[in-house]
Amino acid sequence: MDASYLAKKYTAVRWKSISPTASYYSGCSAAIIRQFLTVSLFWALALSILTVSAFNSAEAATPKVLIVKSGSVSVYNNIINATKERVSRICSDTSSGCKKASISIKAVSINKQLRSIAKNKKWDLIVTVGTKAAERINSLKINTPVLYSLIPSSSYPRIRSRSSSQSRSAIYIDQPILRQLKLIKAAMPNRKKVGVLLGKYSGIGKQKLMQIIRGSGLTPVIMHVNRNNIGNRLENIYSRIDVLLAIPDPSVYNKHSVLKVLLSSYRHRVPVIGYSAAFVKSGAAAGIYSTPRNIGHHIGDEIGKYFSNNMRLSPPAHPRYFTVNTNRRVISSINIKVPSRKTIMSRIRKAK
Amino acid sequence: MRNLHTETGNWRAILFCATALAVVPVSHSHATDTVEAVTTPITDAVDSPDLDAVDDVLIADTGTTSEIFSEEYFFSDLPIVFSATRLAQPVSETPVSMTVIDQEMIQASGATEIADLMRLVPGMQVSNYGGDRYFVTYHGRADLYSRSLQVLVDGRSIYDPVIGGVSWTDLPLALEDINRIEVIRGSNAAAYGSNSFSGVINIITEQPSKLQGTLVKASVSNKHTRQVLLRNAGVIGDLDYRLTLNFDEAEGLKTRHDDSTANWLSFRGDYAVNQNNKILFQAGYSNGTQQEGFEGNFWNKPRDTDSTSSFQQIKWTHTTDTDSEYSLHFFHNYIELDDTIIFQHPLTGPIDLITGFSYESHRYELEFQHLLNPTPDLRLAWGTGLRHDNSKSPETLNQDSAAIRNQIHAFINAEWKPTESLTFNLGGMVEKYEGFSGLFSPRVALNYSPIKNHTFRISQSRAYRMPNVWEEQIDMMFRTTGGMPIYQLHKTTEVPDPEEINTIELGYLAAFESIPLTLDVKLFKEKIKPVINYAWDASTRCPACVLDDGAGNFKNDGKMEIDGFEIQLDLDITEDTDLHVVYSHLDASGWQVSRYGGDGLPNGEMDMREAVPEETYGILLSHRFDNGIELSSGYYHTGKLIWLDPGDEVDSYSKWDLRVAKKFKLNDAEIDVAAILHNITDDDYQEYYQVNQAQREFHLQVGVRF
Missing domain, CATH: 3.40.50.2300 (Response regulator)
Structure with missing residues (x-):
């Protein structure tokens, strides 16, 4: 059980809320309750260790997304602006999963600091924008879930094969x-x-x-x-x-x-x-x-969905808009x- | 629906199209109102069926490419191909009536000569002078030189300054290398330069990139023509090239001394310097022999002549990012004809006399052009250029030095489209020949489409035809080989004024998308005054000559009017069946002096009605079968007319042609076999000379492309 698996479990629990379903209690024996408590204890322990070691911050409850863009040209910035706009709109929508906690998004370009920024375990999700960013993140061998965006569908298998993250998906640039x-x-x-x-x-x-x-x-x-x-x-x-x-x-x-x-x-x-x-x-x-704005909106949707859907990434897809x-x-x-x-x-x- | 549009491959065409295109600049045309489907996203489940199609080969290759395949590929700019200066133009917006003959039609027609294709154009007449020498005219009134037509090959005028016409025989151009021919029916000097008098034949050769590979084609006929054509085209870096070689032999008409050979070589190179600059280079060389003369004619006797011609052409085009284009075009044409006649005359006994038509001419032309869109509804083309003609012909001009003619010119064309249904075209050219007063050739046209698919056009224009070197200063005589003048054949005593044509035209064009039909009807009135007439003039003296009784002379005595209508119909009956019908009715009146007395006064004139055929029509029907067989048949009719001196009156005639061809593949080669019958009925009609009697012709062609 590697760290990313744990992190995933942990975040899944956090988002699904810890309280078990009512059916879980029905007809349960003391042994089962004991087992449940043991498991809970284990999880509580794991949770607290991770909270201290990985997050080392009081904002642990806020999901964090790192967006890595392939350059500083307007195309990437337009995508990121549209993404942020979309995420904030989704999170202000009371029916969405992220109503309680807003999502923190940090956008960086490929630079020397990227390694240290990305390796920081605090990220719940990394979104790469463009091929260079995808390749750079892959070269860092990190395990954080990655959403590769703005890549040609035909190059995704190659990018996927070089990814060290177990949880990954893509939003392509090209149309179906x-x-x-x-x-x-x-x-x-x-x-x-x-x-x-x-x-x-x-x-x-x-x-x-x-x-x-x-x-x-x-x-x-x-x-x-x-x-x-x-x-x-x-x-x-x-x-x-x-x-x-x-x-x-x-x-x-x-x-x-x-x-x-x-x-x-x-x-x-x-x-x-x-x-x-x-x-x-x-x-x-x-x-x-799909314009940068179209793609940004799709990324925004996907981020919102990710955190409201058990930390599960949707399958790779062509741009929705x-x-x-x-x-x-x-x-x-x-x-x-x-x-x-x-x-x-x-x-x-x-x-x- | 073919032939609905003009090609913009060469500068004159570009100029022309630039004058007539109705457009909004590119900056207005893109990204104006993109629509985002934000509300109804297409779900990926439905729309991503191709995900599994990615295979490993593609992946392995990706890293080795020099092309970037990343988001940059999607967001980086591409050259603006579609610009005002390049786009094909709907015929409904052109200020002229035109016929477009594309490669498909060229093949279907079964024509073996470029000139023969003009039978597909309403109002055009085609004739065979003998051998492989053909000529064409629009609205009759012609001798063997087609003097009143401008002929351009990729923007290069092949109008020869000496004969004042076009020598189709010397043209190093294969039918197979032509992309399309646009024929402007009517004068259009404003857009196509001087001598675009009665019409313009604008030949656009195929881009080499379209012809990649090697073509070997051989043709034989029952007229003993033997032709071999070799072509190779390819790409070397940023250069696209085409090299064509041709070997031709023909035995001509049974009734004439007209065997001929034509061997030529031509090259075209298209070099893309970068996104905004390109260079077109062309060159050609041709050498041939033609038999000339008539049995029984003591001086125009059967003989062999020899001709050589060459050309070089370079054009640089610069397209700016703001949708304007600059071009600089230079060409040089060279023609040399060796036709010296040594003969004996009954009156002078055994003394050798000499005359001939030998000449040598150079034409150099340099032109600058700028195309632009100052406002969304206005397009402009302007330019300026100079030309230098240098012609030497001691035998016909009676001088050893060269006859020099310099010309400068400037032109502007504007197209203004104030509303969707209205297009105004205004254009004009000013030209100044050394020794002549300046000439101004304007054109005004209005196109109005009250209902979609239906366009009405009214236009008015004026154009000039400069006298050619012969008309201007011919001085041809029989001499003894020692140089003593014996007899004057032709002499211009006073330089004639240019011919002037004024035309008014009403056009109607219907082009539909729902039914594959295009109908083009044109009503017109042409007035030509003054004309340049050739006449026997008994008052033209040669005091030094042994025999002095007058000579042929060029003057300005005559006028002419042609009223008529032309119809052109294109119908794609099915996807594989095409019909092309042309009809012209010409009603001419006018006269020109054909003889002057000893007092210099006219004493004979020609009724010009007879120089114009009343009816000309043609039908071409073609069908492509699924098994690769192509079947086409053309039927062409030309009314009775008198060809001007030295031609004859020839009766009306019809010609019926048939072509059967099959294309198939053999290994990697594409093979094309065609059997062509010209004049199926073996009608012995006459062309140009009464002695030129047609016969049935059977051609067999085999082409291999690999």
């Missing part, structure tokens, strides 16, 4: 394929043939993807590409599809290739569905992505009809 397909169906219902270019970091296999696209009632056209053949493959795929769904992958979509991808798209009048605000700004017809954006100039230029963002959003919500 089904949600992207919902955008296509909501924004351009007549476009059925969906093209996808897969590269080495796409994080999904061709067969699986075909299954998902077919399952959505659309027709998949999937091609593997690399830096050298993307030009030819683009011509080929654009002539066979109604819409190109861009799945984030730096080997496919990057600063160099985006020009080709989009110029061909205009020539073939095939809209591109982008995965980031920058992609839509650059010239994709529409995009679905997302944004739909369209590029009207591109839409009018390639002469397609796309409803307003509000309409698209409500259609996506209604889609099951």
Whole structure:
């Protein structure tokens, strides 16, 4: 039984309240009561030791979260602000689990002090924001539960495999394929043939993807590409599809290739569905992505849930909140009809 | 629905599109009102089916990439590809009527010559001079040089200053390398430069990145054409390149002495310096021989001519982050024709006489252009440039020194879109040729879409055609090989003024998304005055000549009006079946002097009605079968017309073509086999000369791409 296990048990007990359920007492014998007392005593002892050694503070009752951001740029700060805002809103909500005790959140960047800050046992949960923070925390070999956020879903298995914490989960940066397909169906219902270019970091296999696209009632056209053949493959795929769904992958979509991808798209009048605000700004017809604010809100939800749910992290997930954006100039230029963002959003919500 | 948009791949097209695009600057277009689905989150259980799809290979690779795959990938900026200067433009917002011929249509047409594709454009006439020499004209009134059309290849004007036209034969350009051809039907000097008189053929070659790999293509025909095309395209670092080599031999028409060869090489390189700067470099070299002349003609006798041409082109484009673009474009064209004729005349007996059409010309052009969006509803394109033409032709100009012509020009085009349904286009070009007074070519257009999918357009424009070097200063005669003048053939006695065309146009365009139909109707009135007429002039004297009875002369006597309408319809009957129909009805009137008496007064004129065909139409239907077989057929009709000197009156004719092709894969190679029949019915119609009799042509093409 290692320390993290103990800490988890301890916090779970604390949050669930120590009083056993009524059924626990019903029909209980003296032996059972004695056993219960022994166990309780053991726990009380363990609790007091931990309280003294790990927390060494009177604020022991306040859950503490350390957020480690990968840098100091505004993206991270916006996420953290949104997280804090969300957490304080949740905790002010009387129906939520954190109504009694507010959650203390400390945000730090990756720096030399991080090791000593993070190794401090007082943290109930560490949230990393971004890949660098995730890798840094992993390198510290600490056992505190970690929520890795703002990482590509395809890199989570690698991050997870290097994590020394037993309790960990993730909030990805990228959107689930089904949600992207919902955008296509909501924004351009007549476009059925969906093209996808897969590269080495796409994080999904061709067969699986075909299954998902077919399952959505659309027709998949999937091609593997690399830096050298993307030009030819683009011509080929654009002539066979109604819409190109861009799945984030730096080997496919990057600063160099985006020009080709989009110029061909205009020539073939095939809209591109982008995965980031920058992609839509650059010239994709529409995009679905999560803004820093969207992700911050999800992290906030997750923190609140964690402390109200037995210190259990939800399974790894794509961002709960997302944004739909369209590029009207591109839409009018390639002469397609796309409803307003509000309409698209409500259609996506209604889609099951 | 193809052909609804213009390509913006080259500078003139960009300029043109810049003048007509209706847009809001990028800074306004993104992140305007993003919507957050805060209230109804999509649950992860439903939306994360791809979690299990991550496999170990992906994970192992991640660390080795030079590309960052982290949140930075999602939040870092990408180059603004979509900008005012690059985006395709809805045809409904262009100030002109245009026809776009894309690669798909090029293939379906079964055309073996670029010029032949112009049959797909309403109002265009195509003719075969003999051998592999074709020429095109818009609204008739042409000789073999298509003088009134501007032809651009990636922004490079291939209009030759000496002949004042386009030599399609010398063009180092394969049909396979073309991305699309945009044909502007009507004058548009304001956007495409001088000599965009009756229309503009704007050829945009394919980006090398789209052609990666090697193509080997061989063609043969019953006309004894043998063609081999080799192409390799690829990527070296940040450079995309394409190299094409072509070997061509043709035996031409049965009735003509017109065998020809054309061997050429062309290169295109696209170099991305960085996100904001790119350089386009192109070069080509071509060498060929053409048989010329007619049996029984004592001086224009059967002979072999030799031509060489080359070009270099470089264009630097700088895109700023504020959605404006600067470009600097330089090119040099060189053409040399070796056609010296040594003959004996019945009157001079065994003495060798000499004449010929040999010439050598250089054209250098440098141009700067700036595209910008000063306000969301206003777009501007302006630029300035200079041109230097240097032409040498002792045989036709009677001078050993070069004829030099310098030109400077400046242009501006503005597009203003005050409301969603209204687009104003205003443009103008000022050009000044050394020795001529300045010329101003304006264009005004208003596009109005009262109902979605329906656009009405009214436009008015003026353009000029400068006399070419021959028209300006031809002085061609028969001499003895010792240099003694015998007889004057052609001589310009007074430099003619430029031709001027004034056009008013009403257009209607219907383009739907729900049904794959585009209909473009154009009504127009063109007035050309003055014209440059070629006429026999008995008053043109050559006192030193042995025989002095007048000569051909270029003057400004005549005028002409063409009224008419053109219809273009594109219908995608099914996803794999396309129909393209064009029709033009031209009603011309006017005259030009064809003969001057000894007193220099007109004593013969040509009715210009006859130089314009009343009816021209074409239909192209194509279908792609699921098994890779492509079947297409084109039917083209050209009304009766008289081709200007030295052409003949030729009767109306129809030409019916058929193409069957199959694409298949063999190992890693893509193989494309096509059988093409031109003139299925074996009609012996005439083109340009009455002696040019058509025959059925059967072409077989095999292409291997790997």
